[in-house]
Amino acid sequence: MTTETRKAGPSTPAGWFLAALLLVSVWNQLDRAALGILQEPIKHEFGLSDFQLGLLGGPAFAILYAILGIPFGRLAERVNRVRLIATVFTIWSVATALCGLAAGFLSLLVARVIVGIGEAGCSPSAHSLISDRFGPEKRSWAIAVFMSGISLGSLIAALAGGAIAQHFGWRMTFYALGATGFALAALFALTVREAPRGAAALSTPLFIETMRFLIGKRVVRNVALAVMVAAMLSLSTAQYLTSFFMRAHGMVIGQAVLRVALIFGLAGAVGTYLGGYIGNRLAVRDPGAATTLIAWCYLGAMPLIVLAFLAPDPTLATGLLMLGVGLQAGYFGPTFAVLHASVQPSMRGTAVALVLLVSNLIGYGLGPPIVGKMSDLLGRYFAGGSASSQQFCASNSWFAAACSKPAAGGLQFALALLALANVWAFFHFRTLSRLHRQEHGSGKAAIV
Numbered sequence: 001m002t003t004e005t006r007k008a009g010p011s012t013p014a015g016w017f018l019a020a021l022l023l024v025s026v027w028n029q030l031d032r033a034a035l036g037i038l039q040e041p042i043k044h045e046f047g048l049s050d051f052q053l054g055l056l057g058g059p060a061f062a063i064l065y066a067i068l069g070i071p072f073g074r075l076a077e078r079v080n081r082v083r084l085i086a087t088v089f090t091i092w093s094v095a096t097a098l099c100g101l102a103a104g105f106l107s108l109l110v111a112r113v114i115v116g117i118g119e120a121g122c123s124p125s126a127h128s129l130i131s132d133r134f135g136p137e138k139r140s141w142a143i144a145v146f147m148s149g150i151s152l153g154s155l156i157a158a159l160a161g162g163a164i165a166q167h168f169g170w171r172m173t174f175y176a177l178g179a180t181g182f183a184l185a186a187l188f189a190l191t192v193r194e195a196p197r198g199a200a201a202l203s204t205p206l207f208i209e210t211m212r213f214l215i216g217k218r219v220v221r222n223v224a225l226a227v228m229v230a231a232m233l234s235l236s237t238a239q240y241l242t243s244f245f246m247r248a249h250g251m252v253i254g255q256a257v258l259r260v261a262l263i264f265g266l267a268g269a270v271g272t273y274l275g276g277y278i279g280n281r282l283a284v285r286d287p288g289a290a291t292t293l294i295a296w297c298y299l300g301a302m303p304l305i306v307l308a309f310l311a312p313d314p315t316l317a318t319g320l321l322m323l324g325v326g327l328q329a330g331y332f333g334p335t336f337a338v339l340h341a342s343v344q345p346s347m348r349g350t351a352v353a354l355v356l357l358v359s360n361l362i363g364y365g366l367g368p369p370i371v372g373k374m375s376d377l378l379g380r381y382f383a384g385g386s387a388s389s390q391q392f393c394a395s396n397s398w399f400a401a402a403c404s405k406p407a408a409g410g411l412q413f414a415l416a417l418l419a420l421a422n423v424w425a426f427f428h429f430r431t432l433s434r435l436h437r438q439e440h441g442s443g444k445a446a447i448v
Contacts, residue, residue, distance in 0.1 A: 012193045017133060018145055020192045021126050024085060025149025026156065027181045028122050031096040031115055032061060033157040033264075034177055036239035037257055038170040040246050045170075046104055050240075050379075050411065054372030057239040060109045062365035065116035066357045073124035073353025074207060077346060081125040086189035092118025093185060097178025100171040123356055128349040131340050132195040139340060140283065140290070144276020144333030148269050151329060154238060155265020162242075162257030197345070210350050219342045219435045220351060223335055224358040226428035230298075230331055231363035233421055236371045237305075237325075238264050240411060247408035249314040259318050267322035268329045275330025279337065288437030290334035295429035297327040302422035309416040328422075331429070338436050371414050379410025 012020070035042075039053050048056075075084060095114035102108035126146060134142040157177075164173040214220045241263065245256035279290035301324040308320035336352070343351045383406040 011195070012191070014133065017192060017195070018130075018142060020188055021129065021146050022149050022152075023184055024089060024122060024126065024188060025146050026153040027089070027093070027177075027184055028119055029150045029153025030157045030161075031092055031177055031181065032119065033154045033238060034096070034161050034173060035099075035112070037157050037161045037242050037253075037260065038165055038173060039239070040243050040253060041165065041170045042108070043243075046108075048105060050243075050372035050375040051369055052105060052372070053243075054239070054369035056105075056109060056112055058236075058368035059365045060112040061116040061119075062360045063116070064113055065120045066359075066361035066365065068117060068120035069124060069353035069356045069360070070350065072121040073349040073351075075121075076125040076128045076349035076353075080194050081129050082192050082194050083189065084121055085125050086185050088118045088121030089185035089188065090118075090182060093178045093181030095178075096181060097175050100174030100178070124349040124353040127336065127340070127352040129195050131345060131348050132197055136337075136341065137280070140279045140333040140337035141276045143336045143340075144272055144279070147276075147332035147336070148272040150332075151265055151268030151272055154268060155261045158242075158257040158261035158265060162253055162260075166252070166254045207350075210347050211354070214343065214347065214351055214354050217342065219338065219432065219439060220354070222428050222432040222435060223339045223342075224355045226331070226335060226425060226432055227355055228359040228363040229421055229425040229428060230328065231359040232367035233418065233425065234264075234325070234328060235364050236367035236418055237415060239368050240371060240375070240415060241321075244309065244408075244411055244415060245314065247405065248412055249317075251314070259314070262318060263321045263325050267326040271326035271329030272332050276333025278330070279334035283334070283337070286437065287440040288433035291331075291338060291429050291433040291436065294331045294334060295426045295433065297330055298422045298425040298429060301325075301327040302419055305419040305422070306416045309412045309419070324419075335429075335432070338432060342436070342439065367418075371418055374414035374417065375411040377410070378413050379406040382406040382409045 011017075035057050039057070042048065043050075043053060072084075072088075092115045095111055095118055098111040098114065099108060102111060127143070130142050130146060131139065161173045161177070164176055238260075241260050242253065242256045245251045245259050246253065249256075251259075275290075275294065278293070282289035282293065304320045304324035304327075308317045308324065311317040311320065336355075339351055339355060340348055
């Protein structure tokens, strides 16, 4: 670790410290969410399939984002984290602007890869800063505020991105996002100071020792698996949600993004904040109570989301999705608070990076292309041509509506099938609750 990061120095006021990190989180999500908002006009201009859109939204971004999270996590434990965040913020903002210059699938893919490289350096450093600045009694709430940037970023991407795209085209949206991100990166660097590291963080263990400890710890493994499934559900749904409203309910992009803003912006932000707030209160009495509640929220969200994608009325679909997504969004604060409490301060950056490696490489990297491929296959099936599909598409069949609009029907059923993975998330959150209760609920002090 450099001497500079050990100096006490005047600190940034806690309010602006967290607000500035929230702004970083918002733009971190906004730049990646923009593709889903803009993918219908991109699809038509470049002649792409849903599977290709899934590749742009998933692996193109997620592979290097996930892999580079580990070295960035180690770097966060050794260098000035504020400068690191400002640097990577600048990189992904420039790359976002480059998306607007894309001439086709390949050039857009390359730009998305660079966005992923830049954004990989954000979360490990931000989580490490929050852990050092906020004590365990406020940590779940502070993490939830930071992670609510995912919902707020989705909200801004939907409202601002949709409005710019409708009036000036999808390319101008990428230019505007890149330019504002560049300005905010400079503001962050100039106004936020590095937080003093915890005493236990002053001696950083060897990388191989850290990885051996983290991989061998069941709490860490279940956090990674729980977040992986949660990421697959939310990010895959978010990418195709604008397309769903446009195809299934005949909306233009401006109308569709308003629905997305309500679902992933408003409902997601409320769910994230309440999850952190309630998680703090429950953890005082029972360390495993918060993740138990999250587990049941995921199970309760499943039928709501399945019905939403099959509902004939867009207002009903919007209301059901708001409830379902709000229930899912509460996991951020409690789950990462469990992770922070289960490892030494000197390992937190690497622990977050490891969780993001698993969740993004599998959940984010595979989720969107799988949904896209299912959508393409189901769409072709509903379009007819085989004896079995003709039976499914009879006028009195439950699938008749999907067969009348195959591109919409294929996407509707692909997203409904994805929602069944909520049961998988339920299992890991319940397991995490039991493990955390065993570790910290029997008189053993939590690591702070």
